[in-house]
Amino acid sequence: MDKYLIPGDADWRGIGVIPDSGLVLKKEFAMFDAQDRLGVTIGAGREHPGCICGEVIKGKCTPVDCPMFAKGCHPDHPIGPCMVSAEGTCAAYFKYSR
Numbered sequence: 001m002d003k004y005l006i007p008g009d010a011d012w013r014g015i016g017v018i019p020d021s022g023l024v025l026k027k028e029f030a031m032f033d034a035q036d037r038l039g040v041t042i043g044a045g046r047e048h049p050g051c052i053c054g055e056v057i058k059g060k061c062t063p064v065d066c067p068m069f070a071k072g073c074h075p076d077h078p079i080g081p082c083m084v085s086a087e088g089t090c091a092a093y094f095k096y097s098r
């Protein structure tokens, strides 16, 4: 990884951009950057206005503080990213706190 990548800014869902928290291709390998080569534009993510995943993953609140937890949002119908995968904080709460 050290041969091809260097630390770079990354935009984390629910958190925002954290300097040097991601990995980017070194300039000498820029010709392999699919985003540039294919002209891919990554737009801003769409998040449900009531989802508090950002606060959950920052540890500022727990999933049960979200009014949609286990109501409109559950693993079979995730509203936010924390409920999508089994590793998500809200999904783990849903599975093990019931």
Ligand code: SF4
Binding pocket: 048, 050, 051, 052, 053, 056, 063, 066, 067, 068, 069, 070, 073, 074, 078, 079, 080, 081, 082, 083, 084, 090
């Ligand atoms: S994933 Fe669902 S339960 Fe978790 S914060 Fe977002 S909307 Fe609330």
